[in-house]
Amino acid sequence: SDFSKVALDYVQQQIQPLEDSYSHVSLSQKLADDFTGIEKGRFDAVILNSVVQYFPSIDYLIEVLKGAVNSLTKGGFLFVGDVRSLPLLETFHTATKFDRASDSLTIDKLRQQVKTAVKQEEELVIDPAFFLALREYIPEIKQVQIQLKPGDYQNELTKFRYDVILHVGQEVCATVTPEWLDYDQEGLNLSAIKRILLDKKPEVVGIKHIPNARLQEEVTLVQELDDFRKLETVGQLRKILQEKKHIGVEPDNLWNLKDELPYSVHITWSGTGGNGCYDAIFIRNESACDSQRVIPNLEATVPIKAWSAYANNPLKQESNRHLVSQLSSFLKTKLPEYMVPSALVILETLPLTPNGKVDRFALPAPDGKITREHKYVAPRTTIELQLTQIWSEVLNLTSVGVQDNFFELGGHSLNAVRLMSNIKQQFQINLPLATLFQSPTIEQLASLLGSSVNTQNPILVGIKTSGNQPPLFCIHPVGGNVLCYAELARHLAQDYPVYGLQSLGLDGQQQPLTSVEEMASHYIEAIKPIQPQGPLHLIGWSMGGVIAYEMAQQLQAKNTPVALLTLIDSYAPTVMRKPSEIDQAMIVNQLAQDLGGLYGQELDISHETLRQLEHPMQVKHLFEQGKQQGIFPSDIEIEQMRSLWEVFQANMMANSHYQPKAYPGSLLLINASQTSPAVIEDPTHGWGSLVLGDIQTHTITGDHYTIMKAPQVEGLTAELNNYLLNK
Incomplete structure (x- = not known):
């Protein structure tokens, strides 16, 4: 099932020629929590792969999981893949902000950027402990496996995400609780672990708190950032980090032991060892445990908490963004322009002094959409003022400064088309889109427009x-x-x-x-x-x-x-x-998919609908649907898009014919x-x-x-x- 008709239509087109081979496949356009028409115990497996991060809240996820569990037969399982880790959310944003930061950025500003990024996280991020707590709420869940992502490469997927398998209806596997060794207390490393398995030949042994080599740099960065030594800039922090040695065990090195030694290896999230650790269990192949399928026994290590404690709240952040936008518009109708705030900040509560007054020094810096490392510079000339008004309208931002960068404000190619169209109407000069690379600020564009312009x-x-x-x-x-x-x-x-x-x-x-x-x-x-x-x-x-x-x-x-x-x-x-013949309707449909992907909003246009239209009307239909669905600005004209369409069409045909x-x-x-x-x-x-x-x-x-x-x-x-x- 999928909520997107476009996606389902595409899948249907692919399976139709296969006839009987896929006759058992049915497609349904539904939201994830809609299980109407699906009988209880219908499936052996349900897969939610790389999708739960787009759910609006933890409560919505619970409803989806309840429906999925109800649709599973006894002994079935529910796989939840690519789950973003809440305990690692701060670590993730610290690493990404640090990587992008200039050496001159102050440590205080870096901390503020991280705090803001965590607070404004738009995806659902979940504590692994949630899935253990879920067993108390959904008793049909008998066993839980929480697994690190496999792979010998290091990226956001393998560092900050995990997979979960929920076994439903009956004990499908025996569970084993091994004798545990502590990695640090026992002075272990990869060689020592191999020696234990070779010399002592334990039937089952577990090792807790193994430092994850994938995350040691990031965890060290967070620790250093939390250390309030007199560091002033990111450049100073980088020098300190270069001197640090990172010691850890790559999970794949442990998984690979199964090829050298007669052991199966289970690697799982560590609930007690800190964010940079994992646990591993080794089960000897010839042991009694090996005679049946065995999984590690994971138990909740802390009391069950309220569901809201296991995840962030992206729905609330979305609501806050709408509130800021609406409040800004409302204030413009009630106040003179110079009194309209340049930034609005949402707080849970106002910080107070011991006397009960607002503690102004404890108020956070504004977290508006425009985050500057330079001071706001207002327009100083007529051309700059006109460009500022155009930018504000196109980017839907207030208080755009003449030194703000188009791309850093979220500008993309459709914004650029509209921007250049408005500039042409205002100044009677047709600038290429690529002008924005050489002149990405209002100040630079104004200088360009005031001189001899190469169009x-x-x-x-x-x-x-x-x-x-x-x-x-x-x-x-x-x-x-x-x-x-x-x-x-x-x-x-x-x-x-x-x-x-x-x-x-x-x-x-x-x-x-x-x-x-x-x-x-x-x-x-x-x-x-x-x-x-x-x-x-x-x-x-x-x-x-x-x-x-x-x-x-x-x-x-x-x-x-x-x-x-x-x-x-x-x-x-x-x-x-590729189909045997590519018609214009297919190219228009592909353009719709491309635009939807580029701007994060599906453009729902049926290929069959397009085929019933004359060629000129196909592009017009795409254009009108794009405006209705909010991908194209309402005031943009089709002529502004015609050259983009002609280039897209030529490139599509060239690509399809290339050998x-x-x-x-x-x-x-x-x-x-x-x-x-x-x-x-x-x-x-x-x-x-x-x-x-x-x-x-x-x-x-x-x-x-x-x-x-x-x-x-x-x-x-x-x-x-x-x-x-x-x-």
Whole structure:
């Protein structure tokens, strides 16, 4: 089941040709807590994988789990995957904020940023202890397994998430409570653990409080940040951390012992060892315990608490955001403009002095949507004032300063289209979207508009032009523009300049290129003024990866070395499930899916509805539906989107007709953890059969679109930075 009709329609289209093989599959458009029509005990297994973080509250999750348990037969199980850990929430936000912070940022400001990020967390984050407490509330749950995520790579998924298996209806496994050893008290390490298993040959042994190597850096960071020594800046903290040694055991090293020794290995969350620890149980294969399926016995270590204590409350945060917006609008109708607050802060209670008065010194700093490391600068000229009004309207923000960065305020490509359209109406100048890379502030745009402006839309765009290392060239996805690389560029190592290569035709004055080979050839010529010789560094997200691959092919044929070929969640056309004929309705439907993914809101448009319309009406239908569903601004005109549509259409056709050849070099492949249903399953996304050199593969938590946005993009750039540092 799924609440999205678009997703269900797509699945239905895929299984229809398979006929009898999937005749037992039924699809239902329902919310997660709607189990009407599903009989009790109907299923052997229910899977909720990487979805509960999007639930509005812990109470909603409980209702879903109750319904799921009721639908399971005796001996069935409920798998809840990719659960975000509440005990590690502060650690997660501390690590991400620290990674993004400049050396000059003060420690107090970093602490405030972390506190704000935890408070404003928009996803449901759950304490593992909740699932143990759940047995008291849902007695049908007999056994609980809480497992770390497997994988020898380190990212947000393996560090900060866990899986849960709830066994329902009867004791499906024997449980065992082993004799426990304490990792620190016994002075253990990996070698000592192996020696115990080899020499003493225990039937069952458990080891508590094993330091998790995946998290030692992050846990040390939190400890240092909590230490109120006289540290003033992040730069000072970084120097201290560089001197620290991180000692821990990689969970996969313990799991791998099953291949060396006659033991099964169970690794689970540690309820008593702190956030950077886990527990492990070893069961000898020849033991009495091994004669039947055995799982570790997990018991709640503390009294059962109120449900609200086991999770954050994203629904409340959403309500607070609406309240702030409504209150701001209300105040504008009642107060002079100069008296309208520039920021509103929601507090549980007002801090008071011992005399019962408001303690102004204890009030937190404003946590408005605009968080600045610089002072607010008001408009000083007529052009700046006009641009400020446009930005405020387009970005739905108040008090935009002339030195605020468009991308840091949440600007994206649709905002940029609307922004440039409004600028054209106001100033009669048609600026390319990529202008925002060179002039991302009102101050810079005003200076540009006051001078002689080049309105041509170049192929090569300077995203970040400073740095001493070889430049990184990022190739556009199917949409044609390179605004999608803005956040990636901000988090990449500072010494690397970043340039984007965007499609011809975005300005509506040139015809788009129609083949991947032609695009690759043009882009190779475009980068020569910046880097006339190799070795070159190429990066491509989505279709950009396909073009980057062809560029590498053509460069190798010319004996120009390629030092880096990075494909970000890019699929070889050979693994795409393509129909025998691609019509315009399919392309319009794909554009709807692309827009929905980019802006986090599904654009519900039926492929069958589109096929019944004439070609010009298909695009118009998409446009009108986008406006109705809030993806397109209500005042945007279809002509503003026409060139984007023409580029998208040309790129889609070029990608579908491309036939990649074998590549003799190496490849860095960074994939999203959530794969597309439109492709054949392949961990290398189809490149494994084409690339003759080494393929390094990394997985980032998120889907095709979210990995390019904060916070997931930070994991992506961490992998890329690490590769660049060690290559």
